[in-house]
Amino acid sequence: MGEPDQPSTARMIDYWLGGADHLPVDVAAATAFEQAYGPCAPVFRELRAFLGRAVRAIAAQGVDGFLVFGAGVPTMGNVHEVAAEATVLYTDVDPVTIRLGQRILAGSDRVGYGFGDATDIGTIDPAQLHRFVPGWGRRPVGVVFLGLAAFLDDDTLMRTFDELYAAAAPGSLLAVDFDTEELATHPQALAMMGPTFRMRPPAAFAPLLGRWAPTADGIVPVSRWRPDGVPAEVPDAFYGALAVRGED
Template identity: 85%
Template sequence: MAEPDQPSTARMIDFWLGGGHHFPVDVAAARAFEGAYGPCAAIFRSLRDFLGRAVRAIADDGVDGFLVFGAGVPTRGNVHEVAPEATVLYTDVDPVTIRLGQRLLADSDRAGYGFGDATDIGTIDPAQLHRFVPGWGRRPVGVVFLGLAAFLDDATLARTLDELYEAVAPGSVLAVDFDSEELAAHPQALAMMGPAFRMRAPAAFAPLLGRWQPTDDGIVPVARWRAEGPPEPVPDAFLGGIARKPAP
């Protein structure tokens, strides 16, 4: 795989998680961001741990097919590793990340990787969707929507989540996160996130979820969501939870 000349958030996160699927350009960008905001590695490990707990909770509900948006690098505790009995379709919009994901999953018959824009479900290859998320639209599925809300304005995010709600069968479950206002106190890091980045106060979360119904856990700092033991002492940069489309 040719070395890219631009960093990728997905590969920067892989670096912070201790993975091996990144390039010097990603490490340089990750180190530069750490210079503006230090606890990146701990925060992203906490977010990945939250993903694992959320996926296990969804699988424990009997869901055995997952659609993942903004999937990044499909390793280091990603969905198919947490729920090995499930089938998983990872999607992303970055072609380099997609090619990397396809290479990593080439020998898997339970997980695939393809293009998919969360704001337009129609961009997903129907053949891939029905192979890796069988019964799409007829059987409950798990939808993983992490790392995306911060890059969508309120109207687009609300529309996107509502379209997903319409598309999935009753009994489906959404894993979602939101960026808190943590970076407001770190203007250099905030500037590095770019103009599309949106922090939100907790009061904004529920209206954006629309008809999705959060569990009684609520949308809380990810380190505290069903924590297994004392929560990790990390800044509350991400808040997350799971929400359901009720079964009839």
């Protein structure tokens, strides 16, 4: 895998989830962030649990192909581990993360990992897209869009969702999360997120989805989206939703 000298958010999350695909530089960065904010593992475990519940809900609709943007490390309950019968294409823009993902998934005939910029669907290799999401554009698929909205301005995010809506077949489902203003009272942690990080109040989330229609569950803290039992008590750092591509 090599020894990158810069931490990776994907590998930091792997560390918080209890995975094995991270490096000392990632642990150091994760520790520094926790010193500025507080324990992150419970928050990210709830976000990953939301992913699992959303993917199961999508699969329960008969969907067996998933396109994942900003995929990060494809382990610790990621999409192909939850939807064990589905085909999955993970995408990311970070070359180191892509190579790590390809190494982890080497030998799988139903899961791929390649370059893909969520804001430009055309950056995805068409051969990979048609191999691992064979129904793309023709039958309902699952689109996973987690960890990205906070790094896109409103106009870019709305355009991206609109382009995904136009490209996906009716009945497709979108799993998405949004960052709240949780870090507003933790200025040191907020500074670590970089200048492109955008916090938003919950009232701003629904309009950003455009034509994608949230299910009856709404856009709620991820721990409260179809929880398995009593919701975990964690800060409401992330809101999540499952949204449907209509027939228009």
